[in-house]
Amino acid sequence: MQQDRANDDDVTDARRSGVRKTVLVLVVFVVAVFAWTIFGRLIR
Amino acid sequence: MTATTADHHDDHHPTGIKRWLFSTNHKDIGTLYLWFSFVMFIVGGLMALVIRSELFMPGLQVVDPHFFNQMTTVHALVMLFGAAMPVFVGLANWQLPLMIGAPDMALPRLNNWSFWLLPPAATLLLISLFMPGGAPAAGWTIYPPLSVQGGMGVDFGILALHMMGISSIMGSINIIATVMNMRAPGMTLLKMPMFVWTWLITGFLLVTAIPVLAGAITMLLTDRHFGTHFFDPAGGGDPVMFQHIFWFFGHPEVYILILPAFGVVSQIIPTFARKPLFGYTSMVFATATIAFLSYIVWAHHMFTVGMPLTGELYFMYATMLIAIPTGVKIFNWVATMWRGSMTYETPMLYAIGMVFLFTIGGFSGLMLAVVPADFQYHDTYFVVAHFHYVIFGGTILGALGAVYFWLPKWTGHMYNETLGKWHFWLTVIGMNLTFFPQHFLGLAGMPRRIPDYALQFTEFNMMSTVGAFLLGFSQILFLTNVLRTIKGGEKASDRVWEGSEGLEWTLPSPPPYHTFVTPPQVK
Numbered sequence: 199m200q201q202d203r204a205n206d207d208d209v210t211d212a213r214r215s216g217v218r219k220t221v222l223v224l225v226v227f228v229v230a231v232f233a234w235t236i237f238g239r240l241i242r
Numbered sequence: 243m244t245a246t247t248a249d250h251h252d253d254h255h256p257t258g259i260k261r262w263l264f265s266t267n268h269k270d271i272g273t274l275y276l277w278f279s280f281v282m283f284i285v286g287g288l289m290a291l292v293i294r295s296e297l298f299m300p301g302l303q304v305v306d307p308h309f310f311n312q313m314t315t316v317h318a319l320v321m322l323f324g325a326a327m328p329v330f331v332g333l334a335n336w337q338l339p340l341m342i343g344a345p346d347m348a349l350p351r352l353n354n355w356s357f358w359l360l361p362p363a364a365t366l367l368l369i370s371l372f373m374p375g376g377a378p379a380a381g382w383t384i385y386p387p388l389s390v391q392g393g394m395g396v397d398f399g400i401l402a403l404h405m406m407g408i409s410s411i412m413g414s415i416n417i418i419a420t421v422m423n424m425r426a427p428g429m430t431l432l433k434m435p436m437f438v439w440t441w442l443i444t445g446f447l448l449v450t451a452i453p454v455l456a457g458a459i460t461m462l463l464t465d466r467h468f469g470t471h472f473f474d475p476a477g478g479g480d481p482v483m484f485q486h487i488f489w490f491f492g493h494p495e496v497y498i499l500i501l502p503a504f505g506v507v508s509q510i511i512p513t514f515a516r517k518p519l520f521g522y523t524s525m526v527f528a529t530a531t532i533a534f535l536s537y538i539v540w541a542h543h544m545f546t547v548g549m550p551l552t553g554e555l556y557f558m559y560a561t562m563l564i565a566i567p568t569g570v571k572i573f574n575w576v577a578t579m580w581r582g583s584m585t586y587e588t589p590m591l592y593a594i595g596m597v598f599l600f601t602i603g604g605f606s607g608l609m610l611a612v613v614p615a616d617f618q619y620h621d622t623y624f625v626v627a628h629f630h631y632v633i634f635g636g637t638i639l640g641a642l643g644a645v646y647f648w649l650p651k652w653t654g655h656m657y658n659e660t661l662g663k664w665h666f667w668l669t670v671i672g673m674n675l676t677f678f679p680q681h682f683l684g685l686a687g688m689p690r691r692i693p694d695y696a697l698q699f700t701e702f703n704m705m706s707t708v709g710a711f712l713l714g715f716s717q718i719l720f721l722t723n724v725l726r727t728i729k730g731g732e733k734a735s736d737r738v739w740e741g742s743e744g745l746e747w748t749l750p751s752p753p754p755y756h757t758f759v760t761p762p763q764v765k
């Protein structure tokens with residue numbers, strides 16, 4: 199969509215790679231916390 | 243690639259329903275969040291009025307006790323996950339890009355998804371009221387074994403919570419990514435406005451706390467349907483473990499609710515005191531300290547569960563530590579007002595009211611933190627009074643103040659000041675009439691979450707119910723004022739307030755659809 203592109207291109211390349219790294223770290227973290235909450239109980 | 247598409251920055255965008263369904267614009271999504279949370283505020287408010295109607299007199303008169311339990315449970319879930327959290331995500335959407343000089347949020351499409359998960363989630367939660375067995379009724383804390391025994395409504399509640407949790411996680415990832423990567427050149431971390439700081443820290447609280455809730459309710463679901471016994475002693479499980487996991491999420495959650503409101507107040511008070519915020523750096527560190535401490539105090543919610551004495555003492559002292567950074571913040575707000583040229587427009591009234599009423603809730607929190615005292619107060623109306631002072635007096639007053647503060651910027655019109663002041667005073671009087679007597683009820687031993695009570699509690703309950711109706715109906719003034727401001731009214735200037743400072747006030751009121759396409763330079 200045109201609108202998406204406009205928004206997307208506001209993010210310069212440097213910002214875009216920064217955003218990617220931030221998101222990657224956070225997603226891994228969220229999944230790890232969720233998994234530990236459950237599997238931490240299973241291995242008790 | 244960037245060069246060829248750079249000239250698409252015009253104000254063309256879909257109109258009608260498509261503008262909202264497919265929106266990737268932070269301002270439109272902010273508006274959606276704000277309206278959604280207002281609707282949930284009304285829905286949750288109506289449930290509160292059902293509760294207060296039943297409690298107007300001793301005996302059972304208005305609703306059936308099981309329905310009463312559904313009301314206390316769903317009221318809390320709707321207010322927390324439907325109103326109090328989304329309203330600040332809405333404010334973040336509107337304001338963060340404007341305050342840090344970014345063109346939009348870092349992840350505009352994720353932003354759309356975060357919002358659009360909420361209406362289906364709310365629907366799932368609310369339709370459970372009409373199912374066999376009704377909605378979840380074990381309290382918003384969904385402790386097993388009660389929540390394991392509940393009907394199908396509990397499953398709908400769990401699914402709804404999962405969806406709202408995913409929405410919050412995506413929203414907070416977006417906020418963190420935006421604040422970390424999208425700031426205008428020159429906007430160093432320690433130049434960020436306090437609202438941005440408090441949201442950044444809240445974002446970290448969310449990504450840590452919500453997955454824990456998700457884990458807890460997933461285990462609840464597998465205990466209910468898939469033969470696990472995480473919380474069932476008959477199979478080697480432990481219901482108290484649920485409480486530990488729940489409150490490991492639950493206590494940070496209450497700071498998720500209050501920190502962005504702290505941020506709002508830190509924007510409003512300097513504006514109307516016409517002085518820079520006192521102790522900016524200490525504000526940032528106090529906020530971070532509160533966030534850290536919020537992870538190591540969870541068991542103050544379960545003092546009566548039978549912990550070892552050392553555990554009780556540890557959680558008691560750790561909880562009391564929170565009073566230190568909280569005190570720093572309150573001191574700084576007061577010091578900002580000290581000898582300022584103060585004026586009392588509606589946002590300032592809300593900010594001062596927030597500081598005052600939140601402090602009352604902070605003090606009752608300290609009382610609850612004292613282990614032997616909590617043995618008496620736990621599960622009484624004293625707890626209900628405590629958390630409504632911090633959540634209504636703190637979070638909701640902060641959100642209302644924020645709307646009055648930024649509405650002229652968003653709409654280009656001034657709201658009606660007289661109506662705003664009426665709304666403030668009626669809300670504050672209604673809130674105190676509703677919740678102050680609940681302190682006395684609690685101290686006298688009236689339990690929470692019970693549809694009937696002993697005769698000696700009647701007078702304070704009647705006062706509370708009258709206050710609740712006053713509080714509820716006063717919100718009509720707010721809706722009227724907002725709608726009238728959107729439709730028209732006196733033109734707002736770009737700066738709006740004489741004392742305003744910050745990037746958002748350099749833009750026209752209302753700001754164009756796309757702003758800061760070229761980042762501003764911050765000195």
Ligand code: HEM
Nearest residue numbers: 496499500542543604607608610611620621625629632633
């Ligand atoms: C100023 C520091 C605070 C202290 C020392 C404190 C302490 C406590 C304690 C000890 C309890 C447990 C009472 C019991 O169940 O017996 C409690 C409950 C609660 N607090 Fe606070 N609190 C503080 C601030 C806040 C804030 C800022 C919020 C939210 C914005 C909040 C929201 C709640 C809620 C929702 C409950 C009740 C949870 C439930 O059982 O349903 N508190 N507080």
Ligand SMILES: [Cu+2]
Nearest residue numbers: 493496542543
């Ligand atoms: Cu707590």
